[in-house]
Amino acid sequence: MSEVREYSMYRTRVKICGMTREQDIQAAVSAGADALGFVLWPGSRRALDLERLAELTSQVPAFVTRVGLFVDQDPAWIQQASRYLDLLQFHGAEAPDSCEGFGRPWIKALRMRDGIDLGAAAIRYQGASALLLDAYRPGVPGGTGETFDWSRIPANLAKPVILAGGLTPDNVGEAIRRVRPYAVDVSGGVESAPGIKDPLKLGGFCDQVFISQSRQRT
DSSP states (O other): OOHHHHHHHHOOEEEEOOOOOHHHHHHHHHHTOSEEEEEOOTTSTTOOOHHHHHHHHTTOOTTSEEEEEESSOOHHHHHHHHTTOSEEEEOSSOOGGGSOSSSSOEEEEEEOOTTOOHHHHHHHTTTOSOEEEEOOBTTBOSOOOOOOOGGGSOTTOSSOEEEOSSOOTTTHHHHHHHHOOSEEEESGGGEEETTEEOHHHHHHHHHHHHHHHHHHHO
């Protein structure tokens, strides 16, 4: 197991994505989230415009990372939105050079289609801070609510792994035990409706992450 994956056994971080309301930001932070995701792709039911992004990100306290999600979008729009963000997440078919030059660190989302070579992708996107691995459905860039076969993730991947795709309070503990990811990413799995977070599910999700970490240390 690589050094990166061994370190992740000690501390799995939590990203709550698809934030659309101030009260959900407060609930996620109170539950212990390390990062909050804001969708800037207009094809999503959770999409924000620039004004709403500015309003919501102003509510995020220090030491919680503000992440913006983009899908093959105009660089000028990304540059505008990046003023309110700490980290950029690219969820489309972006080439490595399309992810750089915005003055922010970035992560690359990869959908786990058949035949994907994660080792080659880690080399191709060597400038990424991490790789986010999500379920694959043709024509859908993410947010499918579906899991994928976690055994397909190599233990010695050269980039930190952010595990996404169908995670819920019921399966995130098992996901952490099997994958040992650097972080887990959830959106629909803690919602009562698209863009509406459920405080009980939020708390339950984060609790399961923390419980899993405690078990790993014993």
